[in-house]
Amino acid sequence: MHKDILVIGGTRYFGKLLVQRLVRAGHRVTIATRGYAPDPFGSRIERIRVDRRNETAMRAAFAGKRYDLVFDQMCYSPLDAAIAVRTFAGKVGRYVMTSTIDVYRGVQPSGGALLESDLPVLAQRIDTQYPWHDPKRAVESYVAGKVQAEAYLYRDGSLPLVTARLAHVLGGPEEFTGRLSWYVDALRSSMALRYTDAQAQLSFIGTQEAAAFLDWVGSQSFTGPVNAASQGALSAHALYERVADVLDAPSRTQQVAGMAPGVLSPFDSPEALVLDTGRAAQLGFRFSHTDMWLDNVIRQHDLAFV
Numbered sequence: 078m079h080k081d082i083l084v085i086g087g088t089r090y091f092g093k094l095l096v097q098r099l100v101r102a103g104h105r106v107t108i109a110t111r112g113y114a115p116d117p118f119g120s121r122i123e124r125i126r127v128d129r130r131n132e133t134a135m136r137a138a139f140a141g142k143r144y145d146l147v148f149d150q151m152c153y154s155p156l157d158a159a160i161a162v163r164t165f166a167g168k169v170g171r172y173v174m175t176s177t178i179d180v181y182r183g184v185q186p187s188g189g190a191l192l193e194s195d196l197p198v199l200a201q202r203i204d205t206q207y208p209w210h211d212p213k214r215a216v217e218s219y220v221a222g223k224v225q226a227e228a229y230l231y232r233d234g235s236l237p238l239v240t241a242r243l244a245h246v247l248g249g250p251e252e253f254t255g256r257l258s259w260y261v262d263a264l265r266s267s268m269a270l271r272y273t274d275a276q277a278q279l280s281f282i283g284t285q286e287a288a289a290f291l292d293w294v295g296s297q298s299f300t301g302p303v304n305a306a307s308q309g310a311l312s313a314h315a316l317y318e319r320v321a322d323v324l325d326a327p328s329r330t331q332q333v334a335g336m337a338p339g340v341l342s343p344f345d346s347p348e349a350l351v352l353d354t355g356r357a358a359q360l361g362f363r364f365s366h367t368d369m370w371l372d373n374v375i376r377q378h379d380l381a382f383v
Contacts, residue, residue, distance in 0.1 A: 086150030154209035244306035
């Protein structure tokens with residue numbers, strides 16, 4: 078059954094791959110962006126140019142419009158969540174917010190890996206006075222913003238909501254975060270990797286699988302949070318060694334104590350952050366293993382190394 082689908086964001090990275098999948102399936106797709114980035118979809122989609130963070134503009138742009146499904150790739154704070162509620166409540170059949178593994182930072186798993194229920198999302202404090210839209214604070218506010226965005230949407234309850242908590246997404250040179258390329262560049266520059274804990278594994282997911290998962294979520298009827306990750310978690314140390322193996326190059330590493338997450342390298346961490354994907358599996362989605370796609374992505378970054 079073809080649907081009317083809105084994707085907020087969708088001109089880059091796995092958001093673009095999601096739109097490709099939706100268009101290929103024959104859905105009527107609209108993307109909403111500020112219009113700064115080009116997209117390859119031509120006349121196959123509709124476009125609405127709007128600033129996601131401007132409530133007046135959002136409500137005007139979507140007045141009188143209804144969608145079967147909305148994918149919100151750009152909800153980064155409780156202010157964004159409030160705009161979503163006031164713009165789309167009562168006008169959508171299903172609302173999928175792209176969230177992140179980082180909402181579990183500082184959360185202790187009840188078992189070996191992090192379950193959706195390990196984050197008491199309804200109990201989270203919401204601070205609407207913080208300057209969430211200040212671009213200078215975008216990095217420092219990212220984790221708290223995602224947590225509070227989820228908390229706002231669930232507490233409000235007016236949207237039929239799924240929050241897709243994606244593991245760290247890895248893609249080729251189009252990956253705008255530059256996190257995987259950091260390790261490739263470091264190896265090719267003969268840099269020694271300084272790391273905190275070789276056993277502190279993190280969950281990852283490839284861009285194609287992230288898009289496939291979101292597409293699948295949109296076709297289902299369940300609500301609530303759901304984790305998404307490929308099998309085969311890796312620590313920063315293991316990822317660097319994997320890069321060295323794939324590129325057949327020597328590696329040097331040095332353990333350093335007492336560093337905060339991400340200081341020594343993008344995925345360095347003093348503690349594990351591994352997602353339990355049992356809920357998604359129970360609902361019918363099967364994830365790949367990182368062995369199936371990671372080496373190829375590493376090679377793509379190596380080709381782009383200058």
